[in-house]
Amino acid sequence: MAGETARAPRPAESAVDFARDVVDGLSKPRKSLSCRFFYDARGSRLFEIITRLPDYYPTRAEAAILAANAARMIEDAREDAALVEFGSGSSRKTEILLEQAPALGAYAPIDVSDHALEDASRRLAKLFPRLAVRPIVADFCRPIRLPAEISGRRRIGFFPGSTIGNFTPAEAVGLLRSMRGALSPGGRLIVGVDLKKDVDRLLRAYNDATGVTAAFNLNLLGRINRELDGGLDLGAFDHEAVYDEREGRIEMRLVSRKDQAASIVGREFHFRRGEAIHTENSYKYTIEQFRRTARSAGWTPRRVWTDDERLFSVHELVAP
Numbered sequence: 001m002a003g004e005t006a007r008a009p010r011p012a013e014s015a016v017d018f019a020r021d022v023v024d025g026l027s028k029p030r031k032s033l034s035c036r037f038f039y040d041a042r043g044s045r046l047f048e049i050i051t052r053l054p055d056y057y058p059t060r061a062e063a064a065i066l067a068a069n070a071a072r073m074i075e076d077a078r079e080d081a082a083l084v085e086f087g088s089g090s091s092r093k094t095e096i097l098l099e100q101a102p103a104l105g106a107y108a109p110i111d112v113s114d115h116a117l118e119d120a121s122r123r124l125a126k127l128f129p130r131l132a133v134r135p136i137v138a139d140f141c142r143p144i145r146l147p148a149e150i151s152g153r154r155r156i157g158f159f160p161g162s163t164i165g166n167f168t169p170a171e172a173v174g175l176l177r178s179m180r181g182a183l184s185p186g187g188r189l190i191v192g193v194d195l196k197k198d199v200d201r202l203l204r205a206y207n208d209a210t211g212v213t214a215a216f217n218l219n220l221l222g223r224i225n226r227e228l229d230g231g232l233d234l235g236a237f238d239h240e241a242v243y244d245e246r247e248g249r250i251e252m253r254l255v256s257r258k259d260q261a262a263s264i265v266g267r268e269f270h271f272r273r274g275e276a277i278h279t280e281n282s283y284k285y286t287i288e289q290f291r292r293t294a295r296s297a298g299w300t301p302r303r304v305w306t307d308d309e310r311l312f313s314v315h316e317l318v319a320p
């Protein structure tokens with residue numbers, strides 16, 4: 001089966017999930033939407049553009065760390081092993097690891113975005129014809145059933161992009177614990193984590209002058225209009241990204257420019273002028289803070305790599 005790409009199965013409940021999350025989030029006194037719905041086809045394309053913006057340092061810094069250390073990170077990737085990636089998106093960074101792992105048996109990218117998974121799987125199958133690529137459309141926050149071809153192998157987890165930063169520290173512990181369950185016994189996880197740094201540098205990364213991050217944030221409202229029969233006026237909301245020093249996180253929001261109302265799945269929602277819809281958290285860690293978080297989830301932190309400017313970190317966690 002190596003060299004073939006299995007088509008990613010699309011879970012039937014995704015539209016229902018989206019509608020439920022939107023109705024629940026917009027009914028709260030402090031409105032919010034879940035960041036996992038950013039990544040429809042348009043959102044995934046916009047995120048790829050963000051990763052190439054001059055001020056968006058995380059992708060470049062993490063790719064540089066991987067390029068410098070991939071051979072050591074993946075030294076145990078033999079035929080009997082599978083690489084399991086959580087929130088794989090375009091899988092561009094994965095290529096850096098795969099180039100150093102010619103004997104690896106299988107690769108299972110997991111993502112909620114079937115478009116991103118299909119594009120990435122097709123590309124990787126061409127680039128690495130010996131590798132069995134097995135995409136899985138799933139929410140990694142829920143228990144994941146890995147196909148036998150993957151669960152029958154030793155599993156190396158990969159969780160780049162500082163996606164872990166989208167979860168509160170308590171949620172991050174729960175997520176890392178469930179990943180340990182999916183990768184054990186003998187599991188190992190390579191996880192990318194954005195570091196605390198100068199606030200101006202952080203704010204520039206989430207407020208680019210070209211407006212791509214704003215378009216990415218507003219696309220969540222566009223997706224509601226397209227998929228949930230929404231009547232939101234995208235021109236009546238502003239993108240905002242602020243750093244909460246106490247929480248150690250960037251918060252992204254969409255702020256209503258005026259008093260307005262919109263219908264979504266047949267229900268009416270009201271937005272006051274200046275009222276914010278919270279759309280994403282991006283927690284920043286010190287190296288020691290993240291190692292503590294990983295220990296709380298039952299992992300033993302081992303090696304850690306950073307870039308020259310210490311903007312970003314990549315951690316190796318092993319199941320004891």
Ligand SMILES: C[S@@+](CC[C@H](N)C(=O)[O-])C[C@H]1O[C@@H](n2cnc3c(N)ncnc32)[C@H](O)[C@@H]1O
Nearest residue numbers: 036039087088089111112113138139140160161
């Ligand atoms: C910040 S991007 C990172 C993409 C890629 N790993 C990288 O490092 O460039 C987050 C990715 O995780 C996916 N994602 C977010 N929440 C998810 C969830 N709960 N389950 C599965 N995938 C998720 C998104 O669709 C997106 O592709």
